[in-house]
Amino acid sequence: MSGSPKTSTASPAGERAAWNPPSLGLGPWSVRLAPRTVLVVTALAALTFCAAIVAISVGEFNVPIGDVMTAVFGQSTPVAELIVNKLRAPRVVTGIAVGAAFGLSGAIFQSLTRNPLGSPDFIGFTSGAATGGIVAVIFGGTAWQIAGGSMLGCIACAVAIYVLSARGGGVQGYRLVLVGIGTSALLVAANNYLLTRANLWESASAAAWLTGSLGGRTWEHALPMLATLAVLIPACAALSRPMRMMELGDDSARAVGVRVEPVRGAAIAAGVLLCGAATATAGPIVFVALAAPQLARRLTGSAGVVLTASALTGALLVTLSDLAAQRLLDPVQLPVGVMTGALGGLYLLYLLRKDPR
Amino acid sequence: MRLSGAGLTLAYDNRLVASDLSVEIPDGSFTVIIGPNACGKSTLLRALARMLKPKAGTVHLDGQLITSLPTKEVARRLGLLPQSAVVPDGITVADLVGRGRYPHQRLMRQWSSADAAAVASAMAATDVTDLAERRVDELSGGQRQRAWLAMALAQETPILLLDEPTTFLDISHQIEVLDLCADLHEEGRTLVAVLHDLNQACRYATHLIAMRDGRIVAEGDPMEIVTPGLVEEVFEVRCEVIPDPQTGTPMIVPEARTRARATARFS
Numbered sequence: 001m002s003g004s005p006k007t008s009t010a011s012p013a014g015e016r017a018a019w020n021p022p023s024l025g026l027g028p029w030s031v032r033l034a035p036r037t038v039l040v041v042t043a044l045a046a047l048t049f050c051a052a053i054v055a056i057s058v059g060e061f062n063v064p065i066g067d068v069m070t071a072v073f074g075q076s077t078p079v080a081e082l083i084v085n086k087l088r089a090p091r092v093v094t095g096i097a098v099g100a101a102f103g104l105s106g107a108i109f110q111s112l113t114r115n116p117l118g119s120p121d122f123i124g125f126t127s128g129a130a131t132g133g134i135v136a137v138i139f140g141g142t143a144w145q146i147a148g149g150s151m152l153g154c155i156a157c158a159v160a161i162y163v164l165s166a167r168g169g170g171v172q173g174y175r176l177v178l179v180g181i182g183t184s185a186l187l188v189a190a191n192n193y194l195l196t197r198a199n200l201w202e203s204a205s206a207a208a209w210l211t212g213s214l215g216g217r218t219w220e221h222a223l224p225m226l227a228t229l230a231v232l233i234p235a236c237a238a239l240s241r242p243m244r245m246m247e248l249g250d251d252s253a254r255a256v257g258v259r260v261e262p263v264r265g266a267a268i269a270a271g272v273l274l275c276g277a278a279t280a281t282a283g284p285i286v287f288v289a290l291a292a293p294q295l296a297r298r299l300t301g302s303a304g305v306v307l308t309a310s311a312l313t314g315a316l317l318v319t320l321s322d323l324a325a326q327r328l329l330d331p332v333q334l335p336v337g338v339m340t341g342a343l344g345g346l347y348l349l350y351l352l353r354k355d356p357r
Numbered sequence: 358m359r360l361s362g363a364g365l366t367l368a369y370d371n372r373l374v375a376s377d378l379s380v381e382i383p384d385g386s387f388t389v390i391i392g393p394n395a396c397g398k399s400t401l402l403r404a405l406a407r408m409l410k411p412k413a414g415t416v417h418l419d420g421q422l423i424t425s426l427p428t429k430e431v432a433r434r435l436g437l438l439p440q441s442a443v444v445p446d447g448i449t450v451a452d453l454v455g456r457g458r459y460p461h462q463r464l465m466r467q468w469s470s471a472d473a474a475a476v477a478s479a480m481a482a483t484d485v486t487d488l489a490e491r492r493v494d495e496l497s498g499g500q501r502q503r504a505w506l507a508m509a510l511a512q513e514t515p516i517l518l519l520d521e522p523t524t525f526l527d528i529s530h531q532i533e534v535l536d537l538c539a540d541l542h543e544e545g546r547t548l549v550a551v552l553h554d555l556n557q558a559c560r561y562a563t564h565l566i567a568m569r570d571g572r573i574v575a576e577g578d579p580m581e582i583v584t585p586g587l588v589e590e591v592f593e594v595r596c597e598v599i600p601d602p603q604t605g606t607p608m609i610v611p612e613a614r615t616r617a618r619a620t621a622r623f624s
Contacts, residue, residue, distance in 0.1 A: 114443060238464060241459070241464065241467070244456065245456060247443065248442055248443055248444075248445065248453075249439065249443040251408055251437070251439035251442065254407070254408055255406065255436060255438075255439060255509075256432050256459040256460050257427075257428045257431065257433075257459065258428070301447070302447075302452075303447045303452060304446075
């Protein structure tokens with residue numbers, strides 16, 4: 001063998017294995033844990049819980065926090081129980097569930113498109129859901145029909161964007177974003193046209209829905225949303241590992257044994273259903289899906305998709321925004337979407353100032 | 358023969374790259390594929406790595422059709438350093454290298470001591486242990502390529518395919534990466550790399566495959582097959598082939614268009 005080169009000098013294969021990440025094992029279970037992520041997730045969960053209790057406690061009629069706790073477990077005065085369990089708790093639970101769904105959906109799409117702007121707000125899914133919702137409002141639909149209309153609108157819009165951006169058997173991230181932004185612009189125009197065609201009452205009702213609101217939400221809204229999460233969160237958990245690999249590029253993911261196309265299909269389906277269900281429940285609450293994953297990523301200091309932290313950040317954002325929207329200009333009650341829009345706009349400007357890219 | 362392709366017809370959409378191409382990768386070799394731009398060398402590598410589905414023909418890994426094996430099983434035997442990799446914002450070297458363990462993990466068993474050991478030894482082999490907590494997007498090109506190599510090494514595959522591992526690197530980083538590849542080969546891995554530099558290919562390869570227009574023009578030990586005739590046939594470049602003063606392997610010196618003028622000036 002004359003062609004074998006011997007140009008290397010050092011043999012670097014020595015095992016100076018000082019590096020070892022913390023991990024948690026229990027029998028056949030083991031996960032790798034970043035201490036900071038665990039800390040952030042715990043803190044977010046605790047903050048969301050506290051914010052929820054405060055949101056239930058304060059209002060036109062203040063219920064002391066101790067009474068909130070007892071009312072939740074069903075041993076309180078009838079008045080406190082009515083306010084807590086019938087009026088405020090469903091609204092707060094709906095907000096948490098919707099926020100988590102938007103956060104998850106945003107994390108999924110930002111990971112798939114490898115682009116922070118690839119969130120459902122920007123790529124048209126929310127506008128599609130809005131179109132479906134407005135059509136239902138104009139035809140005088142019931143709450144359930146409005147929800148169904150926006151879910152259908154979201155799915156139809158996602159299918160259209162997927163088909164339009166698919167090229168050669170695969171969907172490229174930046175194409176999805178560009179096609180989505182175009183579609184979104186079209187749908188916003190269509191939504192505005194529909195509003196001008198509607199009569200005053202329908203138009204006002206549709207506009208209220210369009211800003212995204214948690215006002216008047218009952219357990220009838222909260223429970224279907226919670227059920228959706230119960231089904232889709234395990235799906236997202238299973239998808240998160242292959243999705244992390246796909247952030248390194250499709251080839252890198254395939255090279256380590258990820259079946260890229262089925263994973264992407266399943267992730268898109270999960271993301272669309274989450275976004276559709278959340279929009280159907282509370283209207284298109286803007287910027288949560290965009291901001292929650294970015295905030296979660298910065299808080300945990302990790303690269304790429306962080307599903308748990310994104311969901312909790314979304315839940316916290318919506319809970320706090322709704323609390324602020326109700327109390328800030330009291331007695332004027334703002335829809336939560338106004339608050340998230342304002343916060344999100346500020347946040348986006350801050351990001352653009354900070355990252356010159 | 359662990360890895361081979363037979364009767365491959367390769368195409369992107371409707372653009373035909375190669376037809377009826379057959380190739381065998383000798384076990385334990387450092388095989389280097391060379392050829393002009395768009396000759397199909399990267400396409401062939403992608404087909405061998407199951408990145409590209411052949412329109413016709415088959416790729417076999419360990420005597421089985423590569424498409425019949427679960428893709429994670431393939432990933433435990435065959436690694437690939439692709440050309441088009443994306444660096445997620447803020448990812449650290451340790452995180453990147455750790456992701457190479459994916460084919461060895463399951464949903465319920467996400468991190469084991471075997472994973473930690475593989476990551477540590479991959480980082481030591483590529484000399485990136487000191488960079489473990491650094492962000493990949495802050496590294497130099499050479500360090501970054503070593504980090505990617507570490508990820509592929511953490512996969513612990515006996516066969517490693519490298520798609521243009523030295524492109525975009527300056528000469529010192531090219532040598533650094535190729536020396537590392539030579540070390541990996543000497544430890545017993547089978548390496549297949551697509552390279553652009555003919556002289557580097559001759560230095561490092563134990564088996565050279567020269568391609569043009571989607572077919573293999575010649576293959577074998579570079580000492581035996583690299584001649585001025587082959588270089589002209591493959592690259593349309595007239596040249597001299599002299600022994601590399603360092604290694605004795607063939608070295609290509611292209612014929613100079615301006616030779617007469619230079620001679621006139623200095624004589």
